[in-house]
Amino acid sequence: MARFYVTTPIYYVNDAPHIGHAYTTVTADAVARWHRLVGDEVLFVTGTDEHGLKVQRAAEANGLTPKEQADRYSARFREAWELLDISNDDYIRTTEPRHHRAVQALMQAAYDNGWIYSGTYEGLYCVDCEAYYTEADLVDGLCPVHKRPIELMSEENYFFRLSAFTDQLVEWYSDHPDAVVPESRRNEALGIIKGGLQDISITRSALDWGVRVPWDDRHVFYVWYDALINYATVAGYGSDGAAFAKWWPVVHHLLGKDILRFHCVYWPALCMAAGIEPPHSLSVHGYLLVRGEKMSKTAFNQIAPADLVADFGVDGYRYHFLRDQSFGPDGEFSYEGMTARYNADLANNLGNLLARVGAVVAQKCGGVGPAPREDSPLAPLAAEVYEAVAAAWGRIAPNEALEAAWRLVRAANAALEEAEPWKAEPGPEVDAVLGDALEVLRIVAVLASPALTRASGEIWRRIGLLQPISKARLPEAALWGGYPGGLPVVRGEPLFPRRRD
Numbered sequence: 001m002a003r004f005y006v007t008t009p010i011y012y013v014n015d016a017p018h019i020g021h022a023y024t025t026v027t028a029d030a031v032a033r034w035h036r037l038v039g040d041e042v043l044f045v046t047g048t049d050e051h052g053l054k055v056q057r058a059a060e061a062n063g064l065t066p067k068e069q070a071d072r073y074s075a076r077f078r079e080a081w082e083l084l085d086i087s088n089d090d091y092i093r094t095t096e097p098r099h100h101r102a103v104q105a106l107m108q109a110a111y112d113n114g115w116i117y118s119g120t121y122e123g124l125y126c127v128d129c130e131a132y133y134t135e136a137d138l139v140d141g142l143c144p145v146h147k148r149p150i151e152l153m154s155e156e157n158y159f160f161r162l163s164a165f166t167d168q169l170v171e172w173y174s175d176h177p178d179a180v181v182p183e184s185r186r187n188e189a190l191g192i193i194k195g196g197l198q199d200i201s202i203t204r205s206a207l208d209w210g211v212r213v214p215w216d217d218r219h220v221f222y223v224w225y226d227a228l229i230n231y232a233t234v235a236g237y238g239s240d241g242a243a244f245a246k247w248w249p250v251v252h253h254l255l256g257k258d259i260l261r262f263h264c265v266y267w268p269a270l271c272m273a274a275g276i277e278p279p280h281s282l283s284v285h286g287y288l289l290v291r292g293e294k295m296s297k298t299a300f301n302q303i304a305p306a307d308l309v310a311d312f313g314v315d316g317y318r319y320h321f322l323r324d325q326s327f328g329p330d331g332e333f334s335y336e337g338m339t340a341r342y343n344a345d346l347a348n349n350l351g352n353l354l355a356r357v358g359a360v361v362a363q364k365c366g367g368v369g370p371a372p373r374e375d376s377p378l379a380p381l382a383a384e385v386y387e388a389v390a391a392a393w394g395r396i397a398p399n400e401a402l403e404a405a406w407r408l409v410r411a412a413n414a415a416l417e418e419a420e421p422w423k424a425e426p427g428p429e430v431d432a433v434l435g436d437a438l439e440v441l442r443i444v445a446v447l448a449s450p451a452l453t454r455a456s457g458e459i460w461r462r463i464g465l466l467q468p469i470s471k472a473r474l475p476e477a478a479l480w481g482g483y484p485g486g487l488p489v490v491r492g493e494p495l496f497p498r499r500r501d
């Protein structure tokens with residue numbers, strides 16, 4: 001049995017979940033569900049990134065302690081994922097003791113291997129910002145944010161000898177040509193590496209809210225070097241060697257392009273420094289834009305998943321983001337686009353097929369679903385579609401997978417329209433075309449189940465299949481001829497009520 005470990009970035013608890021965060025999470029969930037469907041052993045994890053200045057500041061602004069802030073917002077992410085039927089196997093919070101232990105163990109290994117040294121960081125510092133600036137950032141010699149005098153500060157810090165990993169990273173990229181996808185992102189990462197890497201400061205002494213440096217407890221790790229290690233924590237690093245050997249490095253990281261440098265340059269180097277394999281693969285996607293802009297607190301353009309679920313349902317939500325965004329480039333979200341896609345694919349194509357078949361089976365076959373034809377003209381298409389769907393999920397292209405599955409839905413609708421069984425006398429011809437349509441519904445429900453977590457099971461139920469769809473396994477469940485016939489076909493409320501444009 002193959003193993004598949006898939007991760008989302010862990011989200012900062014300074015902010016509430018919006019559809020940008022949900023985009024990565026829903027995609028990872030659908031991919032995890034696909035792998036379970038083909039029988040892989042899956043570990044799918046998401047969670048929250050809870051340390052650092054940003055969170056500490058948000059807590060202060062809300063009159064909370066950092067821990068209270070983290071508890072409150074971590075719970076909001078967890079609720080959002082429950083709402084969206086996210087099937088994560090674990091939920092990591094970086095404030096958990098297991099994570100502190102893993103960070104300390106991994107960093108200690110890098111330190112013991114000689115890749116971390118103490119040095120002095122000198123720079124222009126704004127105390128109000130708690131951040132360093134370069135000369136070029138200043139406005140009239142003052143802090144660009146607070147317009148206050150800046151101080152020359154020097155801080156003792158620990159540095160990671162990133163510069164020493166340039167050649168190893170270039171070699172790793174050439175030995176693993178598919179590790180970072182799409183190719184444009186791989187080139188971007190390689191460009192950063194070949195452009196010259198400098199050692200990076202990985203600790204802070206002016207901050208308390210973080211994981212303590214094990215060999216010098218005056219410092220905590222800078223939030224990014226604690227956060228990245230979550231992927232190892234979950235796999236059992238530092239606590240469960242057998243689990244770690246099982247899950248590492250078969251890991252697939254999904255991430256937005258904003259955090260490419262950390263994941264595709266620093267993280268593999270840190271793994272090498274600690275003596276573990278770099279991650280197996282990193283899939284980088286673009287932004288979800290709202291009116292051309294990335295969602296942000298300051299742009300007031302954040303949309304909460306719950307608002308859209310209220311209008312389109314969980315399936316409508318998941319289907320839209322999986323079908324309409326291509327994983328890679330930026331994509332624009334619009335309510336109108338979501339409505340149009342929902343009406344076309346779900347209400348009209350799939351919803352109509354189910355409603356029509358239910359009505360005609362009731363009318364012409366006494367409510368008992370006939371079996372499909374072995375030599376149905378749809379059978380070769382079903383085989384072709386299965387191959388296309390499997391290949392698309394394999395390269396994390398949910399939009400292509402769903403597009404392929406809908407070819408089968410459209411073909412079944414077209415066959416019905418041509419045969420017009422509602423006008424014909426009951427008999428073998430009517431049975432044949434309805435049996436084929438029922439078989440298409442059975443197969444499409446399975447192929448679309450990573451996206452349509454609810455409707456897929458409901459389709460199986462309505463066409464009389466007793467086995468829960470969660471027990472279906474591919475490729476067997478996609479083979480033509482699986483619908484036995486002779487089952488009660490029940491009618492019900494429209495699966496996807498049409499929405500007004």
Ligand code: MSP
Pocket residue numbers: 008009010011012019020021023024049227228229230254255256257258259286287288289294295
């Ligand atoms: N905490 C870090 C990640 C640490 S991972 C070791 C972080 N968190 S975040 O809350 O800002 O979320 C980052 C991720 O959320 C992005 O990489 C991306 O996957 C997703 N998105 C946030 N806004 C997004 C859009 N507008 N569009 C698409 N994805 C977006 O960075």
